[in-house]
Amino acid sequence: MSLNETPNPVEPNSVEPDTRQPSDFQKRPHLKGRLLRLCQKELRETIRDRRTVFTLLLMPLLLYPLLSMALNRFLLTSDINQNGGYLVGLASEEEGELLGSYLNDPRSHPPDSILEANNGELAEFKLGLTPDADAVEALRKNEIDVAVSVEQGEQEGPPTFTITAFKGDAASETARRILVERLQWLESSVAQQVAKEATSDYQSVAKVRVAEIGAADQLPLLATIVPLVLVLMTITGAVYPAIDLTAGERERGTMEALMASPASRFDLLFAKYVAVVIVALLTAMINLFAMFTTLWASGLLKLLTGNDVFPWLSVLQILGLLILFSGFFSALLLSLTSFAKSFKEAQAYLIPVMLLALAPAMLSLLPGVKLSGPLAIAPLISIVILARDILAGHFEAAGALAAILSTIAYAAAALAVASRLFGNDAVMRTSDQSIASFFHRPKKPSLVPSVESSALMLALLVPFYFLVSNGLIRLVEIPRDQLSLSMLFAFNLLALVLTFGLVPFFVATIGRNRYSSTFRLTCSAASGLSTMAFVGCLVGSVLIGLGAWALAHESFVIGESLGIGGLSEERIRQTLEAIEAQKEVPFWLVLLTFAVAPAIIEELCFRGFLFSSLSAVLTPARVVLLTAVLFGMFHVLTGNALLIERFLPTTLLGLILGWIAYRSGSVFPGMVMHFVHNALLKSVARYHESFHLFGSELNDQAHLPAIWLVGTTAITCAGAILIGFSTRRRFRSNQ
């Protein structure tokens, strides 16, 4: 009961409230440069922070001189044409004189063909006496490169040279090799001379000339490392301001005041974005110039570009790429840090992302990786490869354009995501949810799993699948190649049940989700269909299952022609061998492993658990799309290898299965279609010789004959129409 005796409950200036139009708030005058001032504030806040200054200025200024010193040291110790010659230690002057006379003998010099291949330079040796007459000890102390001792032969016999090198020391081993070779040249020259004198018909066995064609296939070492280092340094520059300007707002307690203001989130985030990009760019520029100046000053530039001139053009081109990259990565960072509620949380999100970013960046270090196909539009990788190509002095315009445009698109997308996330839950208390709350059993049962449950399920599936599919075989202690195919199939079956079967079941049990609604185990009445309509769905699914393999096959062939995970000759041969081998396995086991079990287990997981969980928060189209993509992705993972070529056909199949699941409201029709489809593929593989009768040979690379395509498409369409027709009431009554 409340005392509602307010003195003046009616507002004095209250106009008819709900018909009131917005005032001219957004058109207030003198707002020129407002966005600029907002950016200024963010930039000020970051630049004044000492920690920013540290990563921005001190790191690059100290890092590169130190790195170049380390690199120089490495190059010095491993250089074969060592400046100043190799130090050879000897115990006595006599030994030194003998070795010196041998080395100075022009007959000990390598033939011109070999000298030429070595830039025409003859290796130099400095001979010196070692203290205490112990050359080996001096070598051990790293005072000399190689130790030589000479024993005079008995009675006019040749002297014996013992040449000792330090194991693992490149310079020492090279010095020994060259010394051995020089003595060999002398030996063979003398032998030749003697032979010529002894017999008049001496003829040399062969004369050698050397020549070279083509360009060096391998890129200079630095051309591959420099872009990677620059990318990493740019990331380093962007990380701190990105966290500070987003998650930092919450941590400082300024977020609530910010969200309480009428400024639009996009304005706020855009100002932050500009600040992060500028700091990242400044870091990148300082790094770029520090790096090139160091390289130029230390004379290492030659290794990078082939000459000693400061490469202004390349530096500017790379700077352009870094602008692009900072734009992209800053947006990506902001989208992650906007989500975080504290510095700690933001760092927890960023570290895995940075490590993940490192993996593709390393890929670009591999020789032979080119800026084409999917790599040209792969985020991060494309920029690193392009920077590498620019440094190497040649790049393809088409690939470069694809890389630039795709990166801009990714940046825009990430920024859009960030501005949606920024300030969400400004005041929510979800941050105190512990990891235990994931596994916390709710007190009340619920119909379908939450989205968090789905995320947990997916996160458990990947490692579990890897462990089970590889670990099971290790447990029985039989090497993979000695396992019979039947055993292997049985393991496959078990792995499938233990992962895609058990994990969703486990998560649903913990979450107290009702199994029937979670896995969508609904038959006719429960899904709102009459028995006839449900039977219609099942028959339609059989028809689609009979026809859809052709579509999957075509998408596979198209994917291959687009360069997405094509098959190598080797893989095709392996596949054909596997098909032949499978004929030894009883057909029921093949069907059980590859048709029955996947149809039941995978459908329960993807069109059951995931479908019901996601349906609570997403539109049907998005649910179908997302489950299909996840379905495709999990088929790429096969325990120990990535089968990228499986992505397209499986995702397509997932789309069809998702549509059936959506229309029928049940998991069962999808199971039927999945089974028919897989069983048909396995039957065709087993009995494909019979198909020769139809005048066609099944081939993984070729399109199907037109008549087949028409036939299978017609069957698929008939199935789809039947399902659509059977379920029309369900949707009409829903509307």
Place this chain on the structure above:
Amino acid sequence: MLQVESLMKTFSVEGEDVHAVNELSFHVTGGEVYGLLGPNGAGKTTTLRIILGLLEPDSGHTKVDGYRTAEHPIEVKSRLGFVSASDGVYPWLSVREMLLYFADLYRVDPDLASDRAEELSRVMDIEKLLDRRAGTLSTGQRQRVTLVRGLIHDPPVMLLDEPTRGLDVVGVQTIFQYIDHLRQMGKAVVVCTHRLDEAERLCDRFGLLLEGKLHHEGTMSQLQTATSREHLVDMFVDMMTGGAV
């Protein structure tokens, strides 16, 4: 000036539903200081956040100057000044830069904002701090800066969430002067606090909130008549022990 009508908000805490705000209604007019009082967790802050549009109510609505928060969030936000004890500052900006930044967020003309910052700083005695780095301020100084920040766009309605938390006697006195200043300026003020003794001296009208529900509302004399109790503290003790409700 400010209307709150049948507000409902339920949170799920560890799987259980908690009614943070339960059928809450009250009105505040210009020149009036309204004390929204209650123990910790009574739903005071949640109510303010709903008024600000930071949280969505499950049902009911709030209106500022005739604008509904849900429909015209920008109009509402530009008419509200909000100060909370948990508000932070930007440590690397000067006080002046921070005040002008917020003026920009509220789209106040920069010249006008500059003048206002100077004038309000005189009132709140933070003139000497204007060019200090915000990170170096003491708690009391910081609180005063936050109060000035909340007023920089001259809003007709002020929402103060635990404005005296963590302040010493002098600090509390400054807040009292500030609220008095707001009253004289004709602003509608909502003060949320659990310090009942302070509220008694400060507010014109009171809403006594417990578990999201408004148990009593009125001026001090109205409350005294209705509860037969002299002080707010006693009224709350009765409410919490299930006495006269």
